[in-house]
Amino acid sequence: MRERRSPQKSRLRGKADTDGKRVTLPRALSKLGYCSRTQAERLIADGRVTVDGRKVIDLSAWVDMDAARIKVDGKDVVAEAKIYLMLNKPRGLVTTRDDPEGRPTVYDCLKDFDIPHLSPVGRLDKASEGLLLFTNDTTFAQALLDPLTHLTKTYHVQVDRIMDDELLAEMTYGVRHDGEVLKATSAKLLRSGDKNSWIEVELDEGRNRQIRRILEGLDTECLRLVRVAIGGLGLGDLAKGAVRPLTEAELKDLRRGAGLEKTRRN
Structure with missing residues (x-):
C-alpha cells in the first residue's frame, strides 16, 4: 500500500502550480516582499523559518502560498502592499542600495519612501539618467525584464x-x-x-x-x-531626482505590455 503524505508534508513538496501559488520557500518569502531570495536562503539555512509551525531548512521545499503559514523568528510573514514608483534618475548616481565605494545611489532619492525590499527594475549605469522604476512586486519586475516580452x-x-x-x-x-x-x-x-x-x-x-x-x-x-x-510609460515632466507613484492607468498599461494582463476584446 502506498504511504499517504501528511497534509503538512504535501504543502512542502511537489511541483509548482500553473497559477504560481505553489513555489519554493525562498521564492515565497521573496514574492511576499519579505526579502530577496538570497536573503531568504540564509534565513532558512539558519533555521529561522517555520512553515505551519515546523522548522524548515530545506531550500528546495515547496509551499502553497494560499495555505501555508510562514514565520520568520516566530513572526508571521504577510504580503506587503505592492508599491510601484518611477524616478527621474540624475546622472552620477549608481543603481544599488549600498555602494562599497561610498558613491551616492538612487536610494538617496527615495528617502521619503521608507519601504523595505523596494528594488529597481533593471538598471541605469552611473553616467546614464532618466526613467527608472522601483517596486516590491517581484512578479511584475521580472515580467518587465523578461526579454521574451520585448517591452x-x-x-x-x-x-x-x-x-x-x-x-x-x-x-x-x-x-x-x-x-x-x-x-x-x-x-x-x-x-x-x-x-x-x-x-x-x-x-x-x-x-x-x-x-x-x-x-x-x-x-x-x-x-x-x-x-x-x-513601453507606453513616458518620463514626462517629472523633475530630475523626483519620485512619484505610478497611476492605475500607467500600471495597467505596463502590465499589459509585459503580458501580465490580456487585452479585452469587444
Missing part, C-alpha cells in the same frame, strides 16, 4: 558627431562589439548642432551598456544618455 525602452542620446542615415541604419542592422552583435530596434535623428547630434534609440532587450557599446562600435562617443520611456 520597448526609449532613449534620447547625445553623440559627438553628426549622425547620418547610414550610421543610423547600421545601429539597427547590427554592430559587432567584444564578440557580440548588438543592435537597436530603431534609431532616428532628433536634431543636430555644429558638432553633435541627439538621436532617439529604441531597444527591446537589455544587454549591459548596449547603446554605448553600439556607438563605440561605430567610433562614436556617447555624451549623454537619457531613458525617456518604458
Whole structure:
C-alpha cells in the first residue's frame, strides 16, 4: 500500500502550480516582499523559518502560498502592499542600495519612501539618467525584464558627431562589439548642432551598456544618455531626482505590455 503524505508534508513538496501559488520557500518569502531570495536562503539555512509551525531548512521545499503559514523568528510573514514608483534618475548616481565605494545611489532619492525590499527594475549605469522604476512586486519586475516580452525602452542620446542615415541604419542592422552583435530596434535623428547630434534609440532587450557599446562600435562617443520611456510609460515632466507613484492607468498599461494582463476584446 502506498504511504499517504501528511497534509503538512504535501504543502512542502511537489511541483509548482500553473497559477504560481505553489513555489519554493525562498521564492515565497521573496514574492511576499519579505526579502530577496538570497536573503531568504540564509534565513532558512539558519533555521529561522517555520512553515505551519515546523522548522524548515530545506531550500528546495515547496509551499502553497494560499495555505501555508510562514514565520520568520516566530513572526508571521504577510504580503506587503505592492508599491510601484518611477524616478527621474540624475546622472552620477549608481543603481544599488549600498555602494562599497561610498558613491551616492538612487536610494538617496527615495528617502521619503521608507519601504523595505523596494528594488529597481533593471538598471541605469552611473553616467546614464532618466526613467527608472522601483517596486516590491517581484512578479511584475521580472515580467518587465523578461526579454521574451520585448517591452520597448526609449532613449534620447547625445553623440559627438553628426549622425547620418547610414550610421543610423547600421545601429539597427547590427554592430559587432567584444564578440557580440548588438543592435537597436530603431534609431532616428532628433536634431543636430555644429558638432553633435541627439538621436532617439529604441531597444527591446537589455544587454549591459548596449547603446554605448553600439556607438563605440561605430567610433562614436556617447555624451549623454537619457531613458525617456518604458513601453507606453513616458518620463514626462517629472523633475530630475523626483519620485512619484505610478497611476492605475500607467500600471495597467505596463502590465499589459509585459503580458501580465490580456487585452479585452469587444
